[in-house]
Amino acid sequence: MFQKMRKYTAVCGTSLLVVMAATAAKAADGQVEFTGTITDNACTINSESVKKTVDLGQIRIADFANTVGATAGSVPFSISLENCSGATLKNASIKFSGQQAGTDATVLGLTGENQVAGVGIQINDARTGNKLALNAASGDYVLRPQSNTFDFTASYVRLVADTDAAGGAPGVRGIGTGKVNALASFDVTYK
Numbered sequence: 001m002f003q004k005m006r007k008y009t010a011v012c013g014t015s016l017l018v019v020m021a022a023t024a025a026k027a028a029d030g031q032v033e034f035t036g037t038i039t040d041n042a043c044t045i046n047s048e049s050v051k052k053t054v055d056l057g058q059i060r061i062a063d064f065a066n067t068v069g070a071t072a073g074s075v076p077f078s079i080s081l082e083n084c085s086g087a088t089l090k091n092a093s094i095k096f097s098g099q100q101a102g103t104d105a106t107v108l109g110l111t112g113e114n115q116v117a118g119v120g121i122q123i124n125d126a127r128t129g130n131k132l133a134l135n136a137a138s139g140d141y142v143l144r145p146q147s148n149t150f151d152f153t154a155s156y157v158r159l160v161a162d163t164d165a166a167g168g169a170p171g172v173r174g175i176g177t178g179k180v181n182a183l184a185s186f187d188v189t190y191k
Helices: 002-024
Strands: 071-084 091-098 106-108 118-126 148-160 183-191
Touching: 071 183, 091 148
Parallel strands: none
Antiparallel strands: 071 148, 091 183, 106 118, 118 148
């Protein structure tokens, strides 16, 4: 009987090794990739500020002074931030980016086909009235807990002055008529 038990143990042990070998043969190599993001943003951009349309309205050429840089039709607009913690970051600056008008890095150029000649869009900081250059950060805004609204103005700006003709003939207008479209993106930098 002892002999039979040894055989049975040997057979069971061998079977166990075969089962273990079969299990190990079925194992596969794999990997797990973990992704995520950690930010130190002090706020989130309000959903109404993410994609905003500012209607500058209808302006007459006569509303502009006949000097390059003259503005007309100033319209206020705001960018709002919410869920501001202010725990680690106390200030924010805003940078407007877009196609500049000609060689003037402070004026947003018009986009699309059949746009009015001789005008661009100027963005000013409503706190100071100062013109904001494109692709450059504004001055710092102090962040308050919860929500913050930053106010700006946009206006048409004359890029070309009218010219006078000699002998009483009509001159050449620096500004045309028609549609005006411009596109700017903005970035908020927390400090």
